[in-house]
Amino acid sequence: MANNDQLKHDIDAFVDRVWPEVLEDIAELVSHRSVEELDRAEEGAPWGPGPREALDEALCIADRMGLNAHDCDGYLGYADLPGVSEKQIATIAHVDVVPEGPGWHTDPYKMEVRDGWLLGRGVIDDKGPAVLSLHAARFFAERVEETGERLPYTLRVMLGANEETGMGDVDWYLENYEQPAFLFTPDAEFPVCCGEKGxxxxxxxxxxxxxxxxxxxxxxxxxxxxxxxxxxxxxxxxxxxxxxxxxxxxxxxxxxxxxxxxxxxxxxxxxxxxxxxxxxxxxxxxxxxxxxxxxxxxxxxxxxxxxxxxxxxxxxxxxxxxxxxxxxxxxxxxxxxxxxxxxxxxxxxxxxxxxxxxxxxxxxxxxxxxxxxxxxxxxxxxxxxxPPFYVDPSSPEIQTLVRSYNEYTGRDTQPFTIGGGTYARHFANAASFGPEEPEAETPEWVGQMHGPDEGVNEEQLRLALKIYIYAIAQLMELEL
CATH class of the missing domain: 3.30.70.360 (Alpha-Beta Plaits)
Incomplete structure (x- = not known):
């Protein structure tokens, strides 16, 4: 428990230090209208110029953090922190978005911070979470650089570019790369989703x-x-x-x-x-x-x-x-x-x-x-x-995610299933893991994902980043 207490102290200090950069990175990603345009697709940009630009931005963020960033011909990208084992614990978020649609009261592609809320297309689905996953990996990259001790498993942060319109990006990925030992996607609600409807x-x-x-x-x-x-x-x-x-x-x-x-x-x-x-x-x-x-x-x-x-x-x-x-x-x-x-x-x-x-x-x-x-x-x-997707909620990986969330929030929650579809369903051992809080109160001027005035609570994202770092640390201790 003492080690976990020290880990949480280190996580808190890290998030406090990097948070201004987190906001800057989210704003940069939001500024790209990364909507699929197949009529403008070309070699290296199979989903069109917008997703290509957002993917480039995300890979630049990863490179700046000292992660090994890779562009997969524009289908998607990933950034690695090599571990002792080549087995991977992975995350996957996406940088493409649905079209802005009518009804906005702010510029959908210029992130606005108002009264503790972030507004802009993609702040919650899924550019904000994508930035959180990169900064979670940054936490471990800095520790490795400081201590010289590598993680037990390779940490891979995957960045999709076609989630909203077909997930052809992960189809391509799985034709060319092996499955990770376990993967979670920050593209749903907390605590952890172990099943998705057909x-x-x-x-x-x-x-x-x-x-x-x-x-x-x-x-x-x-x-x-x-x-x-x-x-x-x-x-x-x-x-x-x-x-x-x-x-x-x-x-x-x-x-x-x-x-x-x-x-x-x-x-x-x-x-x-x-x-x-x-x-x-x-x-x-x-x-x-x-x-x-x-x-x-x-x-x-x-x-x-x-x-x-x-x-x-x-x-x-x-x-x-x-x-x-x-x-x-x-x-x-x-x-x-x-x-x-x-x-x-x-x-x-x-x-x-x-x-x-x-x-x-x-x-x-x-x-x-x-x-x-x-x-x-x-x-x-x-x-x-x-078809429907379902993972045994009693598995060590799912229980590790639930326990990590409960420790940080003081709650007693259990895994659940959803009607939405995430990247998780494409992988053999995966789940979706936050960052949305379904019971959180939302002001009338804050919209939902896929709608106008899409928004997310800033403190909610800060807590999610801490939970992601802690959960990855706990996953690294499992026998995979």
Missing amino acids: QLSATFRSPEVAGGAAANEPAAIVSLDGGTVTNAIPREAQAYVRADAAKLPEAEGIVIEAACDGLVHLTAHGIGGHASLPAGTKNAIGMLCDYLLENGVFSEAQRPFLELEAQVMGSTDGSTLGIDATDDIFEPLTCIGGTVRTTADGRFEQTVDCRYPKSTTSEAIAERLADVSASHGCEFVLGNTV
């Missing part, structure tokens, strides 16, 4: 029904557009319709504006959030489609798609689609509509994101969704599917 994405595609109305149908939807990414609940959606603006009734959250060429511009304002956490959100696409249906603002050819939208948005547990499920390991299934678009050939396309427990399968979900789609005269296109 995932399924899909698209409902209407026939060619968008555009002008027939002569005997004065109302019609010319275009629908809403959401920024498929794995987030949209806070805004809009439509251009052929209708009389003066005759359209007011409705909560719906803005009605006359537009040119006899069109009306409708905008729905909801409450956005992450696809895996729909509680407390309000899907703007659902609000808009409900308004159109209730007020007859559609052509008859467009009715089936709107009725399909009502079924998709009618619940967040999949019950209105007939795919609801639960079990004794995971929370119930979630299913949300993420984006709606109007294609050049006059179709409406609605994406859905499902997170499902072990009691069902992607095959069963896809079969049911295809039937629902067909019953509304629409095409169903299955996207990515990923």
Whole structure:
């Protein structure tokens, strides 16, 4: 216990000393709009210029700390602190982000510190945690330099660049590198997540029904557009319709504006959030489609798609689609509509994101969704599917993480499972480990990850850095 007390004292002193640099490093990473742009991809930048720039920044930070930084052709990067053994204890965070989307009250790519909170795209998902992982490795690099004693295992800090849109970075990594003995990703909630729901994405595609109305149908939807990414609940959606603006009734959250060429511009304002956490959100696409249906603002050819939208948005547990499920390991299934678009050939396309427990399968979900789609005269296109991920919560590695968190917080917590998807599910022995605190109070002006005004409490990050350093030290004492 005495050694642990000294370790904690050293950790406290280290975090106090380096914290100004931590904030500077987070701000530098946030300044890069590291959103995937495959149409601008090139050799060395497979995810586009933004992720490439952010990865370069992160590797420069690692190099400055004296870690052995490596660029993996732009797919991702890593920085090593060699140990006595080549076996690795690793961390992995990501430097790519979702698009900023509407509704910000600050510059999303200029980090702002306000009343003890950091604001900016990526401060919590996942650029802030990426910087914490680098500074955790810095703590051990300085100790090795001071004492000359190497760690029992090699410490590898991995920096992903494609987590938000497919995790092709880790697919590439695992084709070219061996698995670490254990890995955690700072990209979820504390204390430690040992399981993640399965995932399924899909698209409902209407026939060619968008555009002008027939002569005997004065109302019609010319275009629908809403959401920024498929794995987030949209806070805004809009439509251009052929209708009389003066005759359209007011409705909560719906803005009605006359537009040119006899069109009306409708905008729905909801409450956005992450696809895996729909509680407390309000899907703007659902609000808009409900308004159109209730007020007859559609052509008859467009009715089936709107009725399909009502079924998709009618619940967040999949019950209105007939795919609801639960079990004794995971929370119930979630299913949300993420984006709606109007294609050049006059179709409406609605994406859905499902997170499902072990009691069902992607095959069963896809079969049911295809039937629902067909019953509304629409095409169903299955996207990515990923099976559920689960690690024994009693394993020494998971228990070490939980114990480290509990020691620093004085709490008595246990491992849990989530609906979100992290890098952990790609590795044989892994978990997600903070830094979010689910019970922490958040001011109204601070937004969630994937939403506007994304923010994180500064003291929360300081504590997380201490926990990460302490947990890595404890992991280094295990027999792996």
